[in-house]
Amino acid sequence: xxxxxxxxxxxxxxxxxxxxxxxxxxxxxxxxxxxxxxxxxxxxxxxxxxxxxxxxxxxxxxxxxxxxxxxxxxxxxxxxxxxxxxxxxxxxxxxxxxxxxxxxxxxxxxxxxxxxxxxxxxxxxxxxxxxxxxxxxxxxxxxxxxxxxxxxxxxxxxxxxxxxxxxxxxxxxxxxxxxxxxxxxxxxxxxxxxxxxxxxxxxxxxxxxxxxxxxxxxxxxxxxxxxxxxxxxxxxxxxxxxxxxxxxxxxxxxxxxxxxxxxxxxxxxxxxxxxxxxxxxxxxxxxxxxxxxxxxxxxxxxxxxxxxxxxxxxxxxxxxxxxxxxxxxxxxxxxxxxxxxxxxxxxxxxxxxxxxxxxxxxxxxxxxxxxxxxxxxxxxxxxxxxxxxxxxxxxxxxxxxxxxxxxxxxxxxxxxxxxxxxxxxxxxxxxxxxxxxxxxxxxxxxxxxxxxxx
Amino acid sequence: xxxxxxxxxxxxxxxxxxxxxxxxxxxxxxxxxxxxxxxxxxxxxxxxxxxxxxxxxxxxxxxxxxxxxxxxxxxxxxxxxxxxxxxxxxxxxxxxxxxxx
Numbered sequence: 001x002x003x004x005x006x007x008x009x010x011x012x013x014x015x016x017x018x019x020x021x022x023x024x025x026x027x028x029x030x031x032x033x034x035x036x037x038x039x040x041x042x043x044x045x046x047x048x049x050x051x052x053x054x055x056x057x058x059x060x061x062x063x064x065x066x067x068x069x070x071x072x073x074x075x076x077x078x079x080x081x082x083x084x085x086x087x088x089x090x091x092x093x094x095x096x097x098x099x100x101x102x103x104x105x106x107x108x109x110x111x112x113x114x115x116x117x118x119x120x121x122x123x124x125x126x127x128x129x130x131x132x133x134x135x136x137x138x139x140x141x142x143x144x145x146x147x148x149x150x151x152x153x154x155x156x157x158x159x160x161x162x163x164x165x166x167x168x169x170x171x172x173x174x175x176x177x178x179x180x181x182x183x184x185x186x187x188x189x190x191x192x193x194x195x196x197x198x199x200x201x202x203x204x205x206x207x208x209x210x211x212x213x214x215x216x217x218x219x220x221x222x223x224x225x226x227x228x229x230x231x232x233x234x235x236x237x238x239x240x241x242x243x244x245x246x247x248x249x250x251x252x253x254x255x256x257x258x259x260x261x262x263x264x265x266x267x268x269x270x271x272x273x274x275x276x277x278x279x280x281x282x283x284x285x286x287x288x289x290x291x292x293x294x295x296x297x298x299x300x301x302x303x304x305x306x307x308x309x310x311x312x313x314x315x316x317x318x319x320x321x322x323x324x325x326x327x328x329x330x331x332x333x334x335x336x337x338x339x340x341x342x343x344x345x346x347x348x349x350x351x352x353x354x355x356x357x358x359x360x361x362x363x364x365x366x367x368x369x370x371x372x373x374x375x376x377x378x379x380x381x382x383x384x385x386x387x388x389x390x391x392x393x394x395x396x397x398x399x400x401x402x403x404x405x406x407x408x409x410x411x412x413x414x415x416x417x418x419x420x421x422x423x424x425x426x427x428x429x430x431x432x433x434x435x436x437x438x439x440x441x442x443x444x445x446x447x448x449x450x451x452x453x454x
Numbered sequence: 455x456x457x458x459x460x461x462x463x464x465x466x467x468x469x470x471x472x473x474x475x476x477x478x479x480x481x482x483x484x485x486x487x488x489x490x491x492x493x494x495x496x497x498x499x500x501x502x503x504x505x506x507x508x509x510x511x512x513x514x515x516x517x518x519x520x521x522x523x524x525x526x527x528x529x530x531x532x533x534x535x536x537x538x539x540x541x542x543x544x545x546x547x548x549x550x551x552x553x554x555x
Contacts, residue, residue: 115516122523129530139541143550145534150486150547153527154477157493160520161470164497164513168459168504173512191463 001052001059003041003067004106006033011099018092026095027085031078034102038071055174056113063110065314066241070109073233073321074102079433080329081226083336094134098230101127105238109245114163114173117242121159121206124238125152128231132223144222151205151215159202165195175250182253196251200261203246206239209299210269213292217276220288225335228284229328232291233321240298244313248306262303263394270296270401278408283331284341286408287324290367293405294320297382300398304386312381315451319374319444323366326437329430330360337424346412348420356424357416359434362441368409369402374445381448462503469496483535483545487528494524 010033017026041064051058059067078098085091100123107120129152133145167173169192170181182188201212208216220228247258270293277289298316301309331341333356338345349357366375379402386395426434444451469492476489498517505513535545542549 115519118516119519119523122527126523126526126530129534133534133537136537137541142534142538142541146483146538146547146550149527149531149534150477150490153490153531154474154493156527157470157473157490157497160494160497161466161500163516164466164500164504165463167501167513167516168463168508171508171510173516 001057001110002044003037003071004103004110006037006040007071007099007103007106009033010037011096011103014092014096014099023091026092027078027082030095030099031075033099034071034075034078038068038075041068041071051112055176056116057107057110058112058175059110062241062245062310066109066237067106069314069318069321070102070105070234070237073237073325074098076322076325076433076437077226077230077234079429080229080325080332082429083332084224084226090134094131097127097131101125101131101230102234105234108238109241111242111245112175114167114175117246118156118160118163120238121242122156124235125156128152128227128235131227131230132219134227135224140222141224142222144219147215147222148219151219155202155205155212157202158198158205162195162198162200162202165191165198169195175245178250179252182251193254193257196254196258197261199246200258203239203243204265207236207243207295208292209265209295210272210292211265213269213273216292217285217288220291221282221285225284225328225332225341228288229325229332232287232324232328236291236295237317237321240295240313240317244302244306244310247302248310252307259303262299263391266296266299266303267394267397269293269299270398274401274404274408278404280408282340282342283346283412284335286343286411287327287331290405290409291320291324293401294367296401297379297398300386300391300394301382304389304391309385312378312385315374315444315448316378316382318451319366319378319441322437322440322444323363323373323375326359326363326434326441327367329434329437330356330363333424333426333430338422343412343415345422346415347418348422349416349424351419352422353424353426355431355434356426359438360416361413362438364409364413366441366445368406370406372442372445374441374448377445377448459503459507462500462507466496466500466503469493469499481546481548483538483547486547487531487535491524491528494520 010030014026017023046064049060085095104120104123107116111117111120129145129149132148133141135141169189170178172178205212273289273293277286280286298313301312334345335341366373369375369379383395473489473493477486480486498520501513501517539545
C-alpha cells in the first residue's frame with residue numbers, strides 16, 4: 001500500500017515538474033522513486049498482509065509479489081525508454097501518465113472489490129490511450145490510439161455489465177463476499193452466469209486472448225515502441241493477475257463449467273496467434289502476436305488448476321516480461337536508427353553490434369522456450385502441471401504450437417547472423433541495461449527457485 | 455406499483471445490445487462514441503435498479519464511479535478523435551486500415 005502511495009506521489013511530482021522547470025530530472029526521479037517504492041514494498045509492506053480502506057484493497061502475498069514484479073519491470077522500462085522522454089514536448093506529461101498507469105496496474109493486482117478492479121483498469125487504460133497516440137503527427141500512432149480506445153471502452157462496457165449482473169445476483173461488490181454467497185447457495189439466478197460470462201469477455205479483451213485479440217497487433221505496431229513495450233509487459237501482467245484473481249477467488253465454484261470455455265479460448269489463442277506470427281515481416285508485429293500467443297500458455301496452466309497454479313503463472317509472467325523487455329530494447333534501438341523494425345533491418349547485427357545481437361538472441365530463445373533460459377522453465381512447469389492434471393491432448397497442442405514458435409523466434413536470429421555493414425550505436429546506459437537483462441534472463445532460468453517463492 | 459426486476463434486466467439488456475450493435479455496425483466515430491455511452495448508461499440503469507431492489511446503496515455509489523470514469527474516457531476519446539481529424543480530415547473509421555499484417 002505504501003508503495004502505491006509512493007508511485008502516485010512521483011506521478012504528481014512529475015506533473016508539477018513542468019512548472020518548476022525540473023523537466024530534465026523527470027526520468028531520473030521516476031526511476032529513483034520506483035526504486036524507493038520497491039524498497040518500501042520489501043521493508044514495510046511485506047510484513048503486513050492486510051486489508052485497507054474497509055476491505056477495498058487486500059495486499060496478500062499474491063498482490064505483493066505481483067506489485068514487486070510490476071515495479072521492477074517499470075524500473076527497467078524507464079531505463080530503456082530514455083529516448084521517449086528526450087523529445088522537447090510533453091516530457092513530463094508522458095512520464096506522469098506512465099506513472100499513473102503503473103498505479104492503476106498495482107490496483108489491478110491488489111483489488112478486493114469490483115469497484116477497485118474497475119477503477120484500476122480504467123486508470124491504466126485511459127493513460128495508455130493517450131500514450132498510444134503520443135506521437136501526434138504520425139498517422140499510425142493516431143490509428144493505434146483510436147483502435148485501442150475503441151476496443152478498450154467496448155471491453156469496459158462488457159466488464160461493467162458483467163459486474164452489474166453479478167452484483168444483482170449476489171448483492172455485493174466485495175470479492176470474498178461474492179465467493180461466500182456463491183458457495184452458500186445451491187441455485188442462483190440465471191443472469192449470474194451471463195454476468196460471469198460477460199466479465200470473462202471483458203477481461204479476455206484486456207489480456208488479448210483470441211478471439212478478442214484483433215486490436216492487439218495493430219495497436220502494438222502503431223504505438224511508439226516504448227509504449228508497446230509497456231503494454232506487452234506491465235499491462236499484460238496486471239491484466240492477467242486480475243483475471244487470475246477473479247476466476248480463482250471469486251468464481252472458483254464454477255471451475256467446472258468455465259473449464260470448457262477457458263480451454264476453448266486457450267486452444268484458439270495458441271493456434272491462431274502462433275500461426276499468424278509466422279507470416280509477419282515486422283519484428284514489432286511479430287512480438288505482438290507472440291505476446292498474444294504467450295497468453296495461451298498462461299491460460300493452459302490456469303485452466304489446468306486454477307487455485308494452485310499461481311506460483312507457476314508468476315514465474316512464467318516474470319520470464320516473459322524480462323525477455324520481452326529485452327527484445328523491445330533492441331527493437332527500439334533498431335527502429336530509431338533505421339526507421340522501422342522490419343526484419344531486414346536486423347541484418348549484420350552479430351558482426352557489428354554483438355551485445356545487441358546476443359541480447360536479442362537470448363530474448364528470442366527465452367520466449368521460444370530453449371534451455372537453460374527462463375522461458376524454458378516457464379513452459380516446462382506449465383506442461384508438467386497440465387499433464388499431471390490429465391490434460392494430455394491440450395498439452396500436445398501447446399507443445400506443437402511452441403514448436404511453431406521456435407520457427408518464428410529464430411527468424412530474427414538468422415537475420416542477425418547474415419552479413420551487412422550497418423552499425424547501430426548503443427549508449428552506455430543501454431549497454432548496462434542489456435547486460436543486466438541478459439544476466440537476469442540466465443539467472444532465473446538456471447535458478448528458478450529464486451522466483452518461485454510464492 | 456411493484457415492477458419486477460426482470461423488466462429492468464430486459465430493458466438494460468436491450469439498450470446494451472443496441473449499443474453493441476451500434477459499435478459494430480456504424481462507421482462514424484462520433485456515433486460509435488455515442489453507442490459506447492449507451493452501453494455504459496444501460497449498465498447504470500441496471501445498477502440503480504438492482505441497488506434499489508436489494509436495498510443496498512453500494513450500487514448507486516458505483517454508478518457515480520462509472521459516470522466519472524465515462525466522462526474521463528470520453529474526454530480522452532474526443533481528444534483522440536480531434537487528432538485523427540487533423541491528420542485525415544475525416545471521422546470515418548474505414549480510413550483506419552493502414553496497419554495491416
